[in-house]
Each structure stands twice: as structure tokens, then as C-alpha cells.
Amino acid sequence: MIELSNITKSFGEKTVLDDISASFRPGITNLIIGGSGSGKTTLLKCMVGLHEVDSGEVCYSGKDFTKMDFRERIPIRKEIGMLFQGSALFDSMNVEQNIMFPMDMFTTMSLKEKRERVNFCLKRVSLDPADVNRKMPSELSGGMKKRVGIARAIALKPNYLFCDEPNSGLDPLTAIVIDKLIYEITDEYNMTTVVVTHDMNSVMEIGENVIFLHQGRKWWEGTKEEIRRTDNKELNDFVFATSFAKNMKED
Numbered sequence: 277m278i279e280l281s282n283i284t285k286s287f288g289e290k291t292v293l294d295d296i297s298a299s300f301r302p303g304i305t306n307l308i309i310g311g312s313g314s315g316k317t318t319l320l321k322c323m324v325g326l327h328e329v330d331s332g333e334v335c336y337s338g339k340d341f342t343k344m345d346f347r348e349r350i351p352i353r354k355e356i357g358m359l360f361q362g363s364a365l366f367d368s369m370n371v372e373q374n375i376m377f378p379m380d381m382f383t384t385m386s387l388k389e390k391r392e393r394v395n396f397c398l399k400r401v402s403l404d405p406a407d408v409n410r411k412m413p414s415e416l417s418g419g420m421k422k423r424v425g426i427a428r429a430i431a432l433k434p435n436y437l438f439c440d441e442p443n444s445g446l447d448p449l450t451a452i453v454i455d456k457l458i459y460e461i462t463d464e465y466n467m468t469t470v471v472v473t474h475d476m477n478s479v480m481e482i483g484e485n486v487i488f489l490h491q492g493r494k495w496w497e498g499t500k501e502e503i504r505r506t507d508n509k510e511l512n513d514f515v516f517a518t519s520f521a522k523n524m525k526e527d
């Protein structure tokens with residue numbers, strides 16, 4: 277469980293996050309949506325400590341992350357898996373080395389144990405270790421890179437999974453496959469998963485809890501089913517901006 281209380285963040289004069297409170301429960305996919313510049317990525321970065329908040333609390337299972345120093349944060353960081361935009365694989369490392377990286381950083385596992393874990397994680401994302409282990413990221417398709425990114429994110433059996441635009445750059449069918457994968461592993465490992473997206477297909481497929489940010493504020497919160505019935509003007513304008521999505525709205 278992650279709980280945000282009254283998060284505020286400014287860059288210079290500009291308030292980017294304005295008094296955001298929200299709860300993200302384990303075992304479900306929590307989505308953060310909103311227009312460009314609404315503060316989604318900033319909020320995600322505040323949650324993992326890549327930005328410091330100006331005020332407010334980010335609590336992991338009741339422990340306030342914002343008040344901790346670097347050392348105190350390490351045990352929580354070990355429980356966090358991250359899939360950032362573009363997969364962020366290390367170009368100079370092959371697939372196996374990429375997935376081993378968090379284990380090298382945070383564990384004393386033997387090489388044999390690490391290899392077993394890499395193979396397990398690759399199989400979990402439906403990749404064949406014998407086929408991809410020695411490949412470099414440049415040799416993989418966009419969808420495969422995302423899968424490897426997810427395999428690396430789950431390598432340390434995280435309790436928390438953060439994904440920033442996991443579908444960016446993917447064709448619609450591959451995007452659905454990646455969404456389903458995130459949804460399945462969230463349920464399977466009972467992770468607290470937070471996904472930043474502006475992909476409406478994702479919202480309608482896996483939006484079990486959706487937070488809508490508008491002008492740096494939490495404007496609306498609900499489920500994918502509730503979005504179809506919402507009267508919130510800004511949310512409607514955002515979600516049903518495309519004719520495809522309009523067809524999905526209930527009368």
C-alpha cells in the first residue's frame with residue numbers, strides 16, 4: 277500500500293503538484309492519467325525519490341519515505357521495480373546483464389542463482405532465455421525491450437512496481453499485450469502497481485483505480501467503469517477526445 281498525503285511540488289514559481297492525496301492498493305493496477313504537463317511523471321518521480329516533495333508525505337506500508345535519508349530509503353528502494361519510458365535498458369549490456377543489474381546492485385546472490393532468476397523472469401514475460409540472453413538491446417523489437425524492462429523490474433520480487441508510459445512507441449496490439457502482462461504480474465505477485473499513461477485503451481483495459489490529474493491537482497478518481505459514466509467535464513474532454521473513445525462511452 278502506498279499513501280500520498282497533501283503532496284506539493286513546485287519548480288521555481290510554477291506549482292506542478294498541488295495538494296495531492298491518494299492511496300494505491302496492492303494487487304490492482306493503479307493508473308495516473310492526465311494531459312501533457314499535468315504532473316504525472318513528476319508525481320511518479322516524487323514517489324520514488326527522484327524528486328523531493330516540497331511538502332506532504334509518501335508512505336510505503338505506513339513508513340514516510342519523504343522523511344528518510346539516503347540510507348534509510350535503501351530497503352524500500354530494493355522493493356521497488358521501475359519501468360521507465362523507452363525501457364531504459366543499458367545499451368552496452370546484453371539482456372542477461374541488464375536483468376542481472378539490480379541483483380548485482382542489491383544482493384549477494386551467486387552467479388548461478390542470478391542466472392536462474394534471469395531465466396525465470398524472462399520466461400515470465402514470455403521470452404525464451406536461450407534466444408535472447410546474449411542479445412543486445414539494439415537487436416530487440418520495441419515490444420521485446422518492454423518485456424525485458426519488465427523482467428528486470430521484477431527481478432528482485434518487488435512489492436511496488438512503477439511504470440511510466442509503458443506503451444509508448446508500441447503498436448496497439450503489442451501495447452495490449454504489455455498491459456495484460458503488467459495486469460497479470462500485479463495480481464500474481466500482489467504488487468502495488470502504479471502506471472502513468474495517456475493511453476485510453478490501457479485505461480479501459482486495466483484501469484482498476486484511476487487518478488486523473490488536471491493542472492497539478494487530483495481532479496477525479498474512480499474505476500474504468502466509472503469513467504464511462506462520469507459527468508466530470510475535464511475528464512470527459514480528456515478521455516473521450518477521440519472518436520474511438522467516444523464510442524465507448526455509455527449513453
Ligand SMILES: Nc1ncnc2c1ncn2[C@@H]1O[C@H](COP(=O)(O)OP(=O)(O)OP(=O)(O)O)[C@@H](O)[C@H]1O
Pocket residue numbers: 287292310311312313314315316317318319474
Ligand atoms: N525538472 C524540472 N524542472 C522544471 N520544470 C519541470 C521539471 N520537470 C517537470 N517540469 C514541469 O512540470 C510540469 C509537469 O511535468 P510532467 O513531466 O510531470 O508532466 P506530465 O503530466 O508527465 O506530462 P507528459 O504527459 O507530457 O509527459 C511541466 O510544466 C514541466 O515543464
